[in-house]
Amino acid sequence: MIGYEPPTALPRDLLDDSELRAALGAHDFGTVFRLARSRAGISYSRIAAECDIKPARVGTLARGQGRVTSFDKIARIADALRAPGHMVGLAPRPWEVVEAPAPLTSEKNGVTVRRRTFFEAATSTGLVATLPSIAKRDDAPKRLGTADVEALRTRTARLRRLDDVLGGGDTYRVYLGEYQHTKSLLRSASYSRTTGQELVSVLAEQAQQAGWAAFDAGKGADAAGLYKESHAAAGEAGNSALLGNSLAFLAYQTIAEDKAAAVRIASRSCETNTSGTPFRVRALLHERRAWACAVAGMQNETEKALAAAREALEESSDGEWQPDWAAWVDSTELDIMSGRCWTELRRPLRAVPILEQALARYDDAHARDKALYLSWLADAYLTAGEVEQAATVAARALDLSSGVASIRPRRRLAPVLEELSRHRGLAVVGDVLERARAQAG
Template identity: 40%
Template sequence: MINERRKRFGEHLARLRRNTGKSQRQLAELLCRIAGTASVTRHEISRWERGERVPDVWLQPLAAALQVPLDDLERAAAYARGTTSYTAAPGPAEPLSVLLPEDGEHLGPLADAGGHRVGASTAAALAARAHGLRLADDVVAGGDLLAPAFRELNRAVRLYRETTHTEDVGRALLAGIGEIAQIAGWIASDAGRHDQAERAYRLGVSAAREAGDAALVGHIAGSLAYQYANTGREDEAVSLAHAALEEAGPDAPARARALYFDRVAWAHTMAGQAQLAMRALSQAHEALAAGEHEEAPLWAYWVSPEELDVMDARVYTELRKPLRAVPLLHEVLSRYDAAHTREFAFYLSWLAVALVDANEPEEAARTADHMLSLTADIASDRTTARSRVVLAKLEPFRDIPDVRDILDAHAA
């Protein structure tokens, strides 16, 4: 357990360093200047970030160099050493605290706020607006929804800070902020605005925690883990996806736990950890089946056996198991709501790749043509990136007329 804690601390430290734009060597030189000694090297920084060692006397210079509160860094380091105020047997929230420290907007009321009083109906309206954004995201791409989503998020934060309300209504408002932050982050990620998405997700985690909604915290943190997995931060994705699952706990609703396990599976897939990915897929199906008739949060409305099958097929494709992926994708797509154009095209991209791996380049080309025609006018960075993946996958088969036609038609 201590090794895993050190690894998480190291990843946290590496992320803080990258956020300042410094290399390991530059950080070492800055630490030496702050401390007035030349006793720390790039190699020592590397050991800290790999989790081989946990800094002690260097914590204060590190806090100054990385521009973070010393108390936060000390608590994280103490947790990594297992000797701390984080207790010898930490609760599930603590790993996420290490991985995702608070850096979002403060959600407390304004000091001079004397706004009007709001009640449960206002909180319900906020939750309804969050769900309206989710339903819009089903059919509208991120580039078109980005501005409205962040206007809603800003309004929600102002509503909470500039009004008075009971404690129960305050928690409901915070949960509404968390839900809007999650879908706003998802929309920003789809639009390719990953830094903006991460800020929204962090704000959402803060709000959901203050609301005491552990299941929502897990959902938001898992969304960020999914983004990490898709943007070259696979190790962080694995750690954060597991932390999200732990934070939500075993009593989270079944659909939510299925979603958490799917995100764990995807993180392991992108990290090249096939056995762990396959195990998490199985756990997702088990979780959903165990609570088939259980009430679920509204934000989990879309989690279904069909969506789990899609994730199975995507994992199989990434792990080069096309004989498992192709029939599953054909089956799911035959029943998929074509009104959800972006997601339909997104899943077609995996089918095209799996068909290439199955040595069916002509059928892959036809699938790619369908996918590319659907995405021509969609303002989604995710589908644009998948289009490039599909075309690159087809390139080795350019000598085949059907493939060459597709490649030439979409050369731009």
Template identity: 35%
Template sequence: MIDDRRRKFGARLALLRRTAGLSQRQLAARLCMVSGPATVTHNEISRWERGERIPNDWLPLIARALSVPLADLERAAAHARGDITAPQPRQDVETLRQLLATEDLLVPVPTRPGGRLGAQAVAVLAGRVHGLRLADDVLAGQDLIGPAFRELGEAARLHREHTFTEETGRALLVQVGELAQIAGWIASDAGCGDHAEQAYRLGISAARQAGDRPLLGQLEGSLAYHWSNNGRARDGRDLARAALTDAGPAAHPKTRALFLDRIAWTHTRTGEPQPALTALGRAHEALSADATEEAPQWAYWVSEDELRVMDARVATELRRPLRAVPLLTEVLATYDPTHAREIALYRSWLAMALADANEPEQAAEQARNVIAGGVASERIAERSRVLLHRLGAFAEVPEVRALLDGYDHLLRQERQ
């Protein structure tokens, strides 16, 4: 009798093959083309898909032939073999824990062993901070958490161990705050929520000391967003409102739009539709306002398309799919394909809206694209689980049944 885990793996492999538009014979031919002297027949592929065998040695070539992440296939195969072990704590997370254990990372050490720090060193740090932001556009949290917190530790060390002019000190605090914000976002994406909150709090302290009100609003808003998605919806709503106030009336229109966007989301999470829709309207108005100066560099990504995504997310959460589906479809049609995590997240909301619109076949197709992408993000993993639970209501639909069978191991992991 075939083990259930192996059967599920086979069903998933068959689903990936069909998604690629290949028959078993065509997949066998592709594998033979790239395998050198080794050969495989369609009968062997049939055995894999029935769960009779796990194609351990063939996984890299299968991933290549089907254009799917190898890591995703290897995890599924390991589960099918029954040899998945509990993940070991990442060294990066342990480093972060030690880093944030200090009472106040921004308090200078008495001896200041690092000597004098000039403006050029801060400018170099600013370049690395923005480079990390750009990397986050195309890489997921689990890939970036190490570099992010190494940079945060180094920035804090510069402040603690060096002397500098008042102007340079303020600029350095600004970079610590900006770095703490992106590090917190990355930690949250990697599934390290407690450490994300600690990083945000460090950044809030730095922004306050620097007197940078828009940056303070950015960090408070980031923490509010984190809270709203992790069981503290009312606290998140209240902090999001405070972030807009703390940013001040002179904040750039782009940043005000971002802060209002977060307010809209936190009201949505607390089940307050009218304040959420009002905040969305104010966000669009803010973004269209004239500006007399450049926006902060950290707001580079704020755009009308991103606001429309939030419009659609709010509409989906409020169970208004007729509003959400066309918005998300339009944005996804032109979205930068290198931003894999954002595309997967937006597809997940589209899948949910399609399910609410009673279109389970299309919802299953979008959900499969999300899950099969293999993005190393806890946000994607959580959205994948949410989608599978939601689509369980349509289990009798063949496309949905295939999806549920192919990715049942994700729900099993959740229950363990």
């Protein structure tokens, strides 16, 4: 699960083939797909699924008809085939891990020093220079102390900022690398009991971040596994806030398959709240329970959970410490969640005003999230019978989601667009449907 490799990954001998290398360099993916099937036995249906391309289009490309030109599609294909970025004119992809072929050892002052080489995380948007280098960790300290753990926690917080502007398709391997590094420290370094407990707490936090990126990238099995590992680590560390958050993440992912189970898990997450739980964490757990209840159609429980979340935010006190992973929870976020809940409960008169006001305050720089939230506003307008306004909002969501390495905006917009298609006679609806088709490639 953690060492996931897509079933469409090309074997090394094929990647070394001159014909394939030339086709990749020319972005002639039709030839690439044909070679993948004939030389590696990779079916077109598998390629379509991993590359997020319609099966019919894969066949069309393989017959030499059409081209793939959009940046995000090229990056998606490179990731699915595990073709290194330089072969298709991209920066190194996040999954490109540089490892020593075997553990290297050297004798220094009578002590055997194990040297590790970690991957240099890169992203498809050219942020290589801004990422702290993971590859510069060859000489991890053998004895860890409080300062080392705090450095890891600070680094985790810095890398978390990538999620503000990038999708999980770009960040997953970065976060996964951090998690794996900390896990290796737990196995190989020495530390006091207190330091070890804090190190496991950092591991739980990193597992949640990696799990979230996996979920955002459409890697559901990876996400579930990481959330469960986070839950175990948070319990071992005695960190009730992270324990509750791991349950909230699991509930969020479970909703699509089992609404009742999601409500139960979300309720368990809220049970971890105590008088000492940071107020943003309490608010976060309550609002995620509200979401589970809303999707399950439980209006009264939704209202109670939203009220509890707002009460937690209103009880905040100046100077109270809050974990970085919950720093984004504020009144605007809660308003957006409230609007999403009312949309799910088919109460557009309550959903539209609060979403309109909150999204007016929400920066477009958070493109993935704003696109997602706009999809609920469009949905609410449809429920209210305001088709033209729904189409206008959906178009805005499409614009924001373009090029973002996340499957969730388009997945969330799909039923909205399907509903809009019943009104394709309206000019504004026709325009947004055509825009959606063009983006789908």
